[in-house]
Amino acid sequence: MRDSAIPSSTESVPRYARYIGIDYSGASSCRSGLSGLQVCLADADTCGIVFPSQTLGTRPRTVRWSREKLAAWLHDQVSAAADSQTPLLIGIDHGLSFPLSYFQRLRLMSWDACLQDFAAHWPTDEPDTTVDDIRRRRKRLAGRSGKAHEKRLTERWTVGAKSVFHFDVQGSVAKSTHAGLPWIWRLRRAYPTELHFWPFDGWENPQRRSLLAEVYPSLVRQRFPLDARTPDQRDAMAIAIWLRDIDQRGVLDRYLQPPLNAADRAVAEMEGWILGVT
Numbered sequence: 001m002r003d004s005a006i007p008s009s010t011e012s013v014p015r016y017a018r019y020i021g022i023d024y025s026g027a028s029s030c031r032s033g034l035s036g037l038q039v040c041l042a043d044a045d046t047c048g049i050v051f052p053s054q055t056l057g058t059r060p061r062t063v064r065w066s067r068e069k070l071a072a073w074l075h076d077q078v079s080a081a082a083d084s085q086t087p088l089l090i091g092i093d094h095g096l097s098f099p100l101s102y103f104q105r106l107r108l109m110s111w112d113a114c115l116q117d118f119a120a121h122w123p124t125d126e127p128d129t130t131v132d133d134i135r136r137r138r139k140r141l142a143g144r145s146g147k148a149h150e151k152r153l154t155e156r157w158t159v160g161a162k163s164v165f166h167f168d169v170q171g172s173v174a175k176s177t178h179a180g181l182p183w184i185w186r187l188r189r190a191y192p193t194e195l196h197f198w199p200f201d202g203w204e205n206p207q208r209r210s211l212l213a214e215v216y217p218s219l220v221r222q223r224f225p226l227d228a229r230t231p232d233q234r235d236a237m238a239i240a241i242w243l244r245d246i247d248q249r250g251v252l253d254r255y256l257q258p259p260l261n262a263a264d265r266a267v268a269e270m271e272g273w274i275l276g277v278t
Contacts, residue, residue, distance in 0.1 A: 012247075012248055012249055012250030013250075014044070014244075014247045014248045015087070015089075015205075015208060015247055016087050016088060016089040016210075016211070016243075016247050017043065017044075017081070017086035017087060017088070018041060018042065018081070018086065018088050018089075019043070019089045019090075019091075019240045019241075019243040019244045019247070020039065020040070020041055020042075020074075020077065020088055020090040020091070020240060021040040021042070021091050021215070021235075021236045021237060021238065021239025021241070021242075021243065022037075022038070022039055022040075022070070022090070022091065022092040022093060022236060022239070023036070023037070023038045023039075023093050023217060023232045023233070023235040023236040023239070024037060024092060024093045024094045024173075024176040024179075024180055025037040025067075025176060025179075025232075026094070026124075026131050026174075026175030026176040026177070026178060026180065027175070027179075028130060029127060030066060030067040030125050030126070030127065030129070030179070030183075031066050031067075031068050031127055031128075032066055033063070033064030033065065033066055034064055034065060034066060034067075035230070035232070036232050037064070037065040037066070037067065037070060037232070038065070038232040038233045038235070038236040039065060039070065039073075039236055040233070040237045040239065040240040040241075041240065042240040042241060042243075042244045043244075044248070047240055047241055047244070049228060049233050049236065049237065050073075051063050051065075052064070052065050052066075052069045052070075067125070067179060067180070067183060068125075070183075071183045071186060071187070074090075074187065075187070075191075078187070078190075078191050078194060078195050078210055079191075079194070081194075081210045082191070082194040082209075082210070087208055087209055087211070088210040088211070089210070089211055089213075089243045089244075089247060090210065090212040090213070091212075091213055091214075091215035091239040091240070091242075091243050091275065092212065092213075092214060092215065093173070093176065093214075093216065093217055093235065093239065094173050094176035094177045094179075094180040094181075094214070095152070095164035095173055095176075095177035095181075095214060095272065096177075096181070096184060096197070096200070096214045096272040097111055097114060097152070097200070097270065097271050097272035098114065098118075098146065098164060098271065099146065099150045099151060099152045099163070099164075099165075099271060100152075100153075100267055100270060100271055101146070101150055102114075102146055102150070103270055105143050106143060106144065110270075111197075111200040111269075111270060111272075112188065114270075115181060115184060115185040115188060116185065118144065118181050118182070118185070119181065121141055121142075121144045122141075122144065122178055122182065123182060124178060124179045124181075124182055125183055125186065130179075131175050131178045131179050134178075135167070145165065146163070146164075146165035147163075147165055148163050148165055148166040148167070149163065150163055150165050151163045152268075152271040152272065153264055153267050153268055153271055153273075154268065154271065154272065154273045154274045154277050155274075158216065158219075158274060158277050161216060161218075161274070162174070164177045164178075171218075184197075187212070193209070194209055194210065195209060195210050195212055196209045196210065196211040196212070197211075197212055198212065198213040198256065198273075198275070199256075199268060199269055199272065199273050200269065200272065203257055203265075204253075204256065204257075205256075213275040214272055214273070214274050214275060215239050215243075215274065215275050215276065216274045216276065216277070217238055217239055219274075219276045219277070220238050220239065220242040220276065221234065221235055221238040223238070223242065224237070224238055224242070226238060226241075242276075254278070255275055255276055255278065256275070258273060258277060258278050259278060
């Protein structure tokens with residue numbers, strides 16, 4: 001279900017058919033309904049908050065996404081987009097990787113190896129398992145955690161962005177990252193050719209597949225006048241509208257190709273990059 005339409009202007013031939021903005025939440029367990037987990041879906045003409053399917057007699061705005069429900073919905077969206085050849089541009093508000101120091105510590109040689117290893121030791125996609133549960137057992141993690149001062153290059157390039165290891169502070173993405181990465185690994189395994197994970201699969205997407213990127217709502221939330229009901233919904237809408245805007249204006253490539261030298265680019269291909277940081 002979707003909210004009322006928000007008009008859009010088209011100035012260029014877009015690469016993508018629809019745009020998904022996700023304001024993520026790492027609270028509670030993967031099956032818990034979360035007010036902070038919000039989804040917005042936009043196309044050329046409309047944009048609105050998406051609610052999960054509800055049971056009979058339940059008002060749609062009282063139904064909340066869980067991470068498990070969102071993962072299933074994303075699987076359906078990616079699959080349908082591949083079948084119909086109408087690619088999606090997806091922005092999700094949590095880290096997709098870790099600082100290079102993490103890779104070096106654990107001798108991980110690729111992003112896929114990092115996801116697989118992380119999901120095995122931080123199984124936050126299991127029912128009744130929370131990020132805090134695993135943090136309390138950190139002695140068993142064998143170095144698979146980090147310090148708040150460990151930042152990725154993209155975070156050092158961004159005013160206000162915090163480390164993916166910086167827990168328990170306002171504006172932190174650490175819990176969302178640790179809750180979300182096992183679901184990213186599931187998507188990765190399910191759609192190795194249908195979904196382009198940026199920039200890990202390359203800075204360009206020549207095959208015009210659906211593309212998933214990390215985003216940071218603080219970079220774009222002030223650009224659009226939004227009347228969504230909550231700050232999380234406004235962030236989800238800002239992400240989707242911004243993705244649509246830069247695609248339709250023909251400037252998406254500027255963001256997909258940040259001005260990095262060869263050495264920094266190699267680091268970012270392991271650590272990931274926040275779309276919009278230039």
